[in-house]
Amino acid sequence: MATGVNNIRLRKYPVGAGMILIWITGAIGLSIAVYRWIVGLRITNMSDNRPWGIWISFDMMSGIGLAAGAFSVAAIVYIFNIKKLYPIVRPTILTGFISYILAALTLLADLGLPQNIWHLIIYWNIHSPLFEIGWCVMAYTTVLLLEFSPVVFEALGWKAPLKLIRRITIPLVILGISLSTLHQSTLGTMLTALPYRIHPFWYSPLLPVYFFITAIAAGMAMTVFESYHSARTYQQNFELGIAAKITSWIPYVLGLYIIVKLVDVIVSGTYIYLIQDPWPTFMFLIEIMGGALLPALMFADRRIRNTKSGLIWAAFLTMGGLILNRFNSTLVFMKGDFYFPSAAEIAVSIGLTCLGIIMFDAAIRFLPMYPNPREKHNKQFVENANK
Amino acid sequence: MDLNRREFLKIAGAGLGSLVLPSINVSAAAITDNTENAHAMLYDANLCVGCRACQIACKKRAGLPYVTDENQMYEMPTDLDGDTWTLIKLYQENETFSYVKKQCMHCIAPACASVCPVAALEKTPEGPVVYHSYKCIGCRYCMTACPFDIPKYEWEEINPIIQKCDFCADLQTAGKQPACSAACPTGALISGTRGEMLEIAHYRINEHPDNYFNHVYGEEEVGGTSMLYITPVSYEKLGYPTLDSKPIPDITWPYMKAVPFVFFGMAGVMSAIYYWTHRNETAKEE
Numbered sequence: 001m002a003t004g005v006n007n008i009r010l011r012k013y014p015v016g017a018g019m020i021l022i023w024i025t026g027a028i029g030l031s032i033a034v035y036r037w038i039v040g041l042r043i044t045n046m047s048d049n050r051p052w053g054i055w056i057s058f059d060m061m062s063g064i065g066l067a068a069g070a071f072s073v074a075a076i077v078y079i080f081n082i083k084k085l086y087p088i089v090r091p092t093i094l095t096g097f098i099s100y101i102l103a104a105l106t107l108l109a110d111l112g113l114p115q116n117i118w119h120l121i122i123y124w125n126i127h128s129p130l131f132e133i134g135w136c137v138m139a140y141t142t143v144l145l146l147e148f149s150p151v152v153f154e155a156l157g158w159k160a161p162l163k164l165i166r167r168i169t170i171p172l173v174i175l176g177i178s179l180s181t182l183h184q185s186t187l188g189t190m191l192t193a194l195p196y197r198i199h200p201f202w203y204s205p206l207l208p209v210y211f212f213i214t215a216i217a218a219g220m221a222m223t224v225f226e227s228y229h230s231a232r233t234y235q236q237n238f239e240l241g242i243a244a245k246i247t248s249w250i251p252y253v254l255g256l257y258i259i260v261k262l263v264d265v266i267v268s269g270t271y272i273y274l275i276q277d278p279w280p281t282f283m284f285l286i287e288i289m290g291g292a293l294l295p296a297l298m299f300a301d302r303r304i305r306n307t308k309s310g311l312i313w314a315a316f317l318t319m320g321g322l323i324l325n326r327f328n329s330t331l332v333f334m335k336g337d338f339y340f341p342s343a344a345e346i347a348v349s350i351g352l353t354c355l356g357i358i359m360f361d362a363a364i365r366f367l368p369m370y371p372n373p374r375e376k377h378n379k380q381f382v383e384n385a386n387k
Numbered sequence: 388m389d390l391n392r393r394e395f396l397k398i399a400g401a402g403l404g405s406l407v408l409p410s411i412n413v414s415a416a417a418i419t420d421n422t423e424n425a426h427a428m429l430y431d432a433n434l435c436v437g438c439r440a441c442q443i444a445c446k447k448r449a450g451l452p453y454v455t456d457e458n459q460m461y462e463m464p465t466d467l468d469g470d471t472w473t474l475i476k477l478y479q480e481n482e483t484f485s486y487v488k489k490q491c492m493h494c495i496a497p498a499c500a501s502v503c504p505v506a507a508l509e510k511t512p513e514g515p516v517v518y519h520s521y522k523c524i525g526c527r528y529c530m531t532a533c534p535f536d537i538p539k540y541e542w543e544e545i546n547p548i549i550q551k552c553d554f555c556a557d558l559q560t561a562g563k564q565p566a567c568s569a570a571c572p573t574g575a576l577i578s579g580t581r582g583e584m585l586e587i588a589h590y591r592i593n594e595h596p597d598n599y600f601n602h603v604y605g606e607e608e609v610g611g612t613s614m615l616y617i618t619p620v621s622y623e624k625l626g627y628p629t630l631d632s633k634p635i636p637d638i639t640w641p642y643m644k645a646v647p648f649v650f651f652g653m654a655g656v657m658s659a660i661y662y663w664t665h666r667n668e669t670a671k672e673e
Contacts, residue, residue: 040545048468048539051527079657081664112525112540112547116505123505123522129639130528131504132646170661178653182646189642193502193532193635196628208642334531 008155011365013234019361022354029351032344033109041112043344049337052330058349059106061187061326063099064137065211066319068219069226070096070144071180073246078173085242090151090369091230092223097144098356100137105355109348129190136183143176155367185212191329199277199333200270201284202325210257210325214292217253218322220246221295221315228312230360236370244306247299250318254296258288280333287328291321422495422611426514426559427581428568429588432618433598434575435486437475439463444570445473448555469541472552473567478625485618487625488576490567491516491537491552492605493613496634499529499538507549514581514613515554523548534609534630554613581613588617610634 036043046053073092077085108114120134146165153162165172188211195203204210224243231238265271274281295317304310331339341349363369446453451470454462464471466489473490497516500508507522508529518538525547530538541547555565563569568578577584588603604622605612608630616622623629 038545040543041547042543047542048466048530049536051530051540075657079661079664081661110526112527113523114525116522116524119505119522119524123507125501125503125506127501127636127640127643128504128506128528129643130502130526132643134504174654174657174661177657178650181653182649185649186642186646189639190502190528192642193498193639195635195638196534196630197531205638 008366013365016233022357026351026354026358029348030355032347032351033105036109036344036348037114043342045339045342045345047337047339050339051336052334053110053339054331054341054345054349055106055110057327057331058323059352060103060110061330062323063103063106064187065184065215065322065326066218066222067096067099067103068180068184068215069221069223070099070147070219071176072216072219073223074147074173075177076246078170079177082245084245087239087370088223088227088242088246090148091227093144093148094151094360094363094369095223095226097141097148098359100141100144101359102352102356103137104141105352106348129186129193132186133183133190136179136186140176140179140183143172143179146172147176151363151367151369181212184215185209187211194334197335198329199280200268200273201265201280202329202333204264204268204270206260206264207329210261213253213257213260214322214325217250217257217292218319220250220253221318224311225315225319228308228315230364233361234364234370238308240306240308240311243311247305247311247314250314251296251300254292254299254318258292258296261288280328283324283328283332287321287324291317291324295321423582424580425495425512425613426554426578427493427584427613427615428554428565428576428578429584429615429617430488431575431577431588431591432485432487432616434573435475435488436573436575437477437486438572439475440570440572441488441567441576442471442473442475444566445552446471448558448566449553451550467537467539469539469543469547469550471539472550476626478620480620480624483620485620485625486575487616487618487627488567489626490614491554492535492608493552493554494609494634495611495613496609496636498532498534498609498635501636501639502528502532504528511556513556513559515556515559517553517556518549518551520548532635534628534635581611581615584615588615592617607632610637 032043044053044055069092073085073089076082077089108117111117120131120138125131147169150162150165153159153165185208188207188209191198191203192205192207224247227243228238230236274284295314298304298310298314298317301310304314445451449472451472454464454470456462464474467474473488476487476489478485478487493514493516494510497508497510500506500510500516504526505522505524507519507524508516509519510516527540527549529549530536530540538549538551540549555563555567558565564578568576571577577587585603585606588606592599592601592603598619599617600619600621602622604616604618604627605614610632616627618625
């Protein structure tokens, strides 16, 4: 078997109209991000009394939360030894890796002085949650790169590095789980420093725990959602059995979240706001009912879990619940001036998401992501699964 | 009882690592022990005549541009911003009125310095909270974390930095007063050590209890601040938030302290699970 770049070959999946639209949107978003580096943050609607906008709420807080599938699935397959889920490991790791690249790109757009981002490495402040997040994200992105690298080595036919990586897979996975536990929860810790800004419904000493739990649930939902859509796009068989298996754990995760949250609301006395503030109450109930309770019940029901539409809707609601939660706590019910994102901010957010889809698409076209029945790779895939 | 519950929740919330911690009882470092002798200022609203000499002195000292209208005529800024570190405002309601001076409070345990990921904000032992722009990455966490909404940003700049009062740290090191208190003609704004300032504040309130609202703002708020206020009206009306006496860095530090425990604890738990779930496979190979 020849090794090297020549070994990589293009899988000819059709390019649909949707993909062309995504290319255009991605290009627009990226050019606006470049424009922002030329002219500064004046093209955003952020202000002195609203220093964080949708780039933080959507791309950072929600994006990293939804990328939690990468470490959850890695834990399930490699640590809990449930091999049935092996076929979705690669796409999930890739999704996670891309999400973290996107978060870094957004950060480069959002930071006032993106050229100084490396200062995180030389100026330390161990008191800052953001310092910890920065380090964990840098380290975890490296871990994800290494976890994903076997796919690239396989495509290139490089045996030696492949062997090396295989040998350290388990330590890598464990390192990834530890780093993810830390930065997913620290995103919540970050908000505990804002007791006078966040509405009591979303402020709690348990914020780190909530952020961690909801990220696991939404991360697994995202995995199912993503594999359904890529199966449809790339004419793969959507493995309903695998999807139903992962999602069968989500009710426990979301159930834990709902119970702890309810006890918290009762014990801390936050429930008094249920009558006082109609809007936060409305959003809070939508978030808990529609974004946690309803999907938990849907995933708990075997009949719903084993139908495509039920599964995808429940996954969609879980992800929506996380996004709504991050928006409510960092934007909508955070004290500050009125804010609605500018067209530039929205374009960059959507454009970077499209860029993620483009990267995923490119990986699928160039790398052995799926066991393709028409290819010999399939055999190797099964071998890996049995390792 | 309430405190116990909160305490319990906080400890429970410190993450998985807190399970292995015997107790969490630390106050954030970076706080100076010697707060009595640190620099401080006292603003007495009853002595202030609203001349804004402090405002102008500040602009001059810090080299900040003046606000002008479209005809290049000088205007008064209406709030703190990237070009205005301090500002005199007037509150009026029927017969009662009060001036108020807005500026950085220079907290004893500043939230901004605690949350800054690159330690660009620093609480100096002398009192001032100073900003090192060369370290800043522009995350604006300090702006969000400040309970007084003090750090402002240069939104129009391509390479923006944070702007806020630095308590004339350089002048104070040279043994001089801050520019604003030096410029005050009526003695409404005086500077000295925090111990002296508190003494004077309480003395004035006790001497004329009818003229003052019975509370020194900044004595207890978020663990105490270097800027102290005594005014005739309640602080809420003057736009000063009602705050706990608990310093904000003390909220986040227990969680940050738990980080190594969570990291190694999680790694340990995962390794244990790995060996347990793979125990049969090793046996098979042998």
